[in-house]
Every structure is written in structure tokens, then in C-alpha cells.
Amino acid sequence: MTMILDAALNPAEIENLPSRDLAGTTCVVFDVLRATSSMITGLANGVAEIHPAATIEQALALRAELPDAILGGERNGDRIEGFDIGNNPLEYAALRGRRIITTTTNGTVALRACERAGRVLVGALLNVAAVAAALAGTENVLLVCAGTFETFALEDAIAAGELASHFPGASLTDAARACVASARAFASPLDGLLASRNGQSLAGRGWRAQVEWCAQLSRFDSVGVMTGGIIRAL
Numbered sequence: 001m002t003m004i005l006d007a008a009l010n011p012a013e014i015e016n017l018p019s020r021d022l023a024g025t026t027c028v029v030f031d032v033l034r035a036t037s038s039m040i041t042g043l044a045n046g047v048a049e050i051h052p053a054a055t056i057e058q059a060l061a062l063r064a065e066l067p068d069a070i071l072g073g074e075r076n077g078d079r080i081e082g083f084d085i086g087n088n089p090l091e092y093a094a095l096r097g098r099r100i101i102t103t104t105t106n107g108t109v110a111l112r113a114c115e116r117a118g119r120v121l122v123g124a125l126l127n128v129a130a131v132a133a134a135l136a137g138t139e140n141v142l143l144v145c146a147g148t149f150e151t152f153a154l155e156d157a158i159a160a161g162e163l164a165s166h167f168p169g170a171s172l173t174d175a176a177r178a179c180v181a182s183a184r185a186f187a188s189p190l191d192g193l194l195a196s197r198n199g200q201s202l203a204g205r206g207w208r209a210q211v212e213w214c215a216q217l218s219r220f221d222s223v224g225v226m227t228g229g230i231i232r233a234l
């Protein structure tokens with residue numbers, strides 16, 4: 001069996017995913033700066049559950065059902081007014097045993113768009129090797145690059161390309177090949193993240209340490225799996 005690796009590279013494609021038949025597909029969702037990096041940091045540090053919500057209203061409704069949950073997320077990179085935490089991965093490192101509800105501009109939207117797929121995994125540079133191991137024996141893989149607002153985001157393609165590089169025998173679509181080329185274009189993931197629009201914007205806001213955190217390759221062996229709209233460690 002040859003693995004087929006495809007990629008969805010921008011939010012317009014992601015918006016159409018709910019109308020596609022993905023029953024036989026494993027989606028790996030990347031929002032490296034910063035949503036999925038925050039989630040993996042949380043799971044690796046003992047967070048019990050993450051509930052991704054597409055909108056602020058949905059996050060607030062979930063919190064009414066789960067009053068003990070931490071409410072996190074961002075809009076324009078900033079913590080949402082009245083929420084407990086923002087989207088800084090380091091905030092997610094100190095919530096052992098907790099349940100988090102989070103809504104972000106692109107990352108949580110992309111995750112929810114994949115919810116009818118056969119399997120949904122949370123991808124980041126932080127856990128590339130672990131995700132690759134979890135994909136062993138999988139036939140159809142869609143690398144879902146969450147992007148930024150309405151556009152492609154380089155850092156997501158870099159992480160998807162790092163993952164694709166673990167499968168030299170796979171059959172790659174042009175979109176997946178573009179991810180591999182994105183990863184190969186830089187001497188290191190950090191170089192790539194610092195060249196990206198999001199990396200520059202975060203660094204410009206004094207958050208370079210967060211970019212450096214998210215650029216660490218395979219620091220954690222945690223894989224997040226979303227089932228019934230809830231992400232837990234595999």
C-alpha cells in the first residue's frame with residue numbers, strides 16, 4: 001500500500017472540507033503560529049482535553065456547559081476580552097489536568113472543518129516525528145495548513161513538508177510537494193518561521209521567544225487526536 005499525501009494550503013480550500021467525503025482520510029491540521037503548537041505544548045504537559053471552537057460565541061456556549069474549563073484563544077493575536085488565557089504556547093504548559101476551550105482565527109476553524117474525516121490529528125513542528133509514527137500504515141493523508149486570515153501561511157507548509165519528508169515512498173500531490181519544497185527552502189525551521197509573515201509579526205510584537213518555541217522540531221512525542229470535537233493525547 002502506497003501512502004497518498006495531499007495538502008490543503010489555504011483557508012478557502014479548508015472552508016470546503018466539510019462538503020468533501022473524508023471518511024477514508026486522516027487529516028493532520030497545522031497552525032504552527034500558534035494554535036496547534038499551543039495545543040501540543042498543552043497535551044505534552046498534561047492538559048486533559050482541548051475543545052476547539054470555531055467562533056467566540058461557540059466557545060462561550062461550551063464554557064456555559066463546562067464551567068470548570070479554561071477559556072483560551074485569540075483574535076488578531078491578542079487574548080480575547082474576558083477569556084482566561086490567550087494563544088501563547090507557554091500559557092498552555094502550566095495547565096496539567098485541566099480542560100481547555102479555545103477559539104482562534106484559523107487553527108480551531110481548520111480543526112472543526114475536518115471533524116467528519118476518518119481521523120484528525122493535531123500537527124506542529126513540535127511533534128512531527130510522533131505524528132509520522134502515528135501515520136504508519138495510513139493510506140490517505142491530507143495535510144491541512146490552516147493559514148492566516150484568508151491566505152496561505154508559510155510556517156504551516158514548512159511543518160507539513162517536514163512531516164511529508166518522513167515518507168519518502170509516498171505518492172505526493174503537487175500541493176504536498178510544495179510543502180516539502182517550503183521546508184527545504186530554509187536551513188532550519190526557525191529560519192523559515194522568522195521569514196514568514198506571522199513569524200515577523202510575532203517577533204515584531206516582542207514575542208520572538210514564542211516563534212522559537214514553535215520552531216522546535218519534534219521536541220514532544222505527544223499526538224493530539226480529535227474525536228467528537230474533543231482533542232486528547234493519543
Ligand code: MLT
Pocket residue numbers: 031033034035036074076077078087104105106107108147148149
Ligand atoms: C490562528 O489560529 O489563526 C493562530 O493561531 C493565530 C495566533 O496565534 O495569533
